[in-house]
Amino acid sequence: MARTVWDSTVGKKAVMAVSGLIMLLYLVVHMIGNLKIFFGPGEFNHYAHWLRTVGEPFMHHEWTLWLVRVVLVVAVVAHAVSAYQLSRRDIKARPSKYVHSKPRASYATRTMRWGGIILALFIVWHVLDLTTGHVHSGGFESGKPYQNVVDTFSTWYGNAVYIVAMLAVGLHIRHGFWSAAQTLGVGSRTRDRALKTVANVLALLLTAGFLAVPVGVMTQVVS
Amino acid sequence: MKLTLRVWRQKNADADGTMSTYEVDGISPDMSFLEMLDTLNEELILKGEDPVAFDHDCREGICGACSLVINGDAHGPERTTTCQLHMRSFRDGDTIDVEPWRASAFPVVKDLVVDRSAFDRIIQAGGYITAPTGSAPEAHATPVPKPDADFAFEHAECIGCGACVAACPNGAAMLFTSAKVNHLNVLPQGAPERETRVLDMVAQMDEEGFGGCTLAGECATACPKGIPLTSITGMNKEWLRATRKAAKR
Numbered sequence: 001m002a003r004t005v006w007d008s009t010v011g012k013k014a015v016m017a018v019s020g021l022i023m024l025l026y027l028v029v030h031m032i033g034n035l036k037i038f039f040g041p042g043e044f045n046h047y048a049h050w051l052r053t054v055g056e057p058f059m060h061h062e063w064t065l066w067l068v069r070v071v072l073v074v075a076v077v078a079h080a081v082s083a084y085q086l087s088r089r090d091i092k093a094r095p096s097k098y099v100h101s102k103p104r105a106s107y108a109t110r111t112m113r114w115g116g117i118i119l120a121l122f123i124v125w126h127v128l129d130l131t132t133g134h135v136h137s138g139g140f141e142s143g144k145p146y147q148n149v150v151d152t153f154s155t156w157y158g159n160a161v162y163i164v165a166m167l168a169v170g171l172h173i174r175h176g177f178w179s180a181a182q183t184l185g186v187g188s189r190t191r192d193r194a195l196k197t198v199a200n201v202l203a204l205l206l207t208a209g210f211l212a213v214p215v216g217v218m219t220q221v222v223s
Numbered sequence: 224m225k226l227t228l229r230v231w232r233q234k235n236a237d238a239d240g241t242m243s244t245y246e247v248d249g250i251s252p253d254m255s256f257l258e259m260l261d262t263l264n265e266e267l268i269l270k271g272e273d274p275v276a277f278d279h280d281c282r283e284g285i286c287g288a289c290s291l292v293i294n295g296d297a298h299g300p301e302r303t304t305t306c307q308l309h310m311r312s313f314r315d316g317d318t319i320d321v322e323p324w325r326a327s328a329f330p331v332v333k334d335l336v337v338d339r340s341a342f343d344r345i346i347q348a349g350g351y352i353t354a355p356t357g358s359a360p361e362a363h364a365t366p367v368p369k370p371d372a373d374f375a376f377e378h379a380e381c382i383g384c385g386a387c388v389a390a391c392p393n394g395a396a397m398l399f400t401s402a403k404v405n406h407l408n409v410l411p412q413g414a415p416e417r418e419t420r421v422l423d424m425v426a427q428m429d430e431e432g433f434g435g436c437t438l439a440g441e442c443a444t445a446c447p448k449g450i451p452l453t454s455i456t457g458m459n460k461e462w463l464r465a466t467r468k469a470a471k472r
């Protein structure tokens with residue numbers, strides 16, 4: 001069955017949809033967690049510490065966190081590889097453009113591809129910035145995420161990269177959530193409006209929620 | 224009406240093509256687009272030039288043979304087939320671009336004619352029912368609920384023209400294939416092959432080199448028969464169901 005799914009354009013798209021929805025679920029949780037920064041360093045740092053102790057005593061220290069990380073890496077890789085393979089196939093299937101071409105025809109598809117590439121680069125930068133600290137601007141200290149976040153958003157490029165990526169996430173989810181419903185066969189004429197509304201609301205809430213943090217730092221609400 | 228046409232001319236499958244410019248005069252707004260091209264071809268023949276090759280058959284909007292991309296739109300500006308498009312949709316003095324369907328699975332044969340036999344092979348892979356032929360069966364022998372009959376009929380309207388492929392930024396044949404799958408899969412007559420049909424037709428579609436669906440929706444906008452985009456959603460559902468069932472066996 002795995003072979004049938006991976007070898008078919010319809011199946012590979014389903015892999016994209018499921019991995020995309022897993023990432024989407026994670027983003028919702030992540031966004032809510034980020035907002036704790038508005039309650040001060042104590043609460044935010046405590047929350048970050050708690051992430052490492054979730055599930056104890058059944059789970060050992062950091063096991064739950066690592067489990068989530070593994071699921072996310074699998075989702076990102078599955079999503080990116082299928083996106084790459086499907087996009088290559090799509091471009092090959094339509095080699096010559098119309099002389100009289102209409103830009104609208106590929107607007108959503110192009111934004112998804114460019115947005116996806118921006119997101120892939122952002123994910124790498126983001127992990128190196130705030131998880132490992134390799135590209136961090138200040139003196140990165142693990143266990144002190146509040147200060148690390150403030151440092152990142154105290155640089156112009158930290159803000160710029162982050163804002164661009166969050167706008168890309170919003171656009172990606174706007175088309176992606178609705179698309180995933182179609183790919184998984186749960187869309188229908190009667191549900192179309194509801195699905196589009198949920199997609200727009202999710203995109204807006206996530207973008208606004210994520211952007212609240214750099215805006216908070218820039219306006220010194222968080223410092 | 225007096226018009227300037229820029230038409231894709233290509234001698235054969237291997238030759239390079241270009242857009243050639245022609246002027247046509249004395250076009251009536253009541254002519255169909257194909258009659259306008261007939262007028263051009265008569266002039267070309269009189270001048271001893273090669274007439275423009277284009278596909279057509281019924282000229283009634285039911286056979287699916289006509290296939291022109293007009294000003295960047297498959298079948299032109301109205302939601303109908305090229306043969307049912309009238310010159311009143313254009314204005315005197317307009318310049319009109321006429322191109323063939325573009326997709327690697329639909330190679331150009333000559334000028335505006337493309338080879339759409341990939342569609343035939345998708346149909347051969349499962350777009351049929353196994354039933355004894357002969358005299359027509361008694362109409363009430365197999366009851367079909369009205370909503371199912373309506374659903375089947377909506378999808379049965381597909382004439383296999385390929386405008387969906389031509390309009391798709393990925394050259395995908397999802398709308399055509401889904402119209403056929405949905406049409407037959409909802410009916411009791413199509414039930415015995417419900418799973419193999421969708422699996423085999425999608426596999427053949429991929430085999431032919433069509434692209435995948437990114438839900439851009441251009442196919443449903445171009446379709447002269449109004450096959451809805453949700454048709455693709457329905458086929459995805461059928462495909463996932465059939466794959467799960469096949470895995471259990």
Ligand code: HEM
Nearest residue numbers: 016017020023024083109112116119120176179180183437
């Ligand atoms: C590694 C970075 C990413 C890349 C390269 C990428 C790329 C893509 C591409 C090319 C598509 C297909 C667009 C189309 O079919 O028109 C897509 C769809 C999608 N993406 Fe992403 N994306 C990435 C990250 C994300 C993230 C972080 C999320 C989480 C919200 C996400 C959620 C989705 C969803 C739900 C879909 C719809 C799947 C479907 O059409 O069935 N993607 N992505």
Ligand code: SF4
Nearest residue numbers: 381382384385387446
């Ligand atoms: S789905 Fe519509 S556009 Fe595509 S082949 Fe059928 S009738 Fe033509």
Ligand code: FES
Nearest residue numbers: 282286287289306
């Ligand atoms: S010629 Fe038959 S549909 Fe146009």
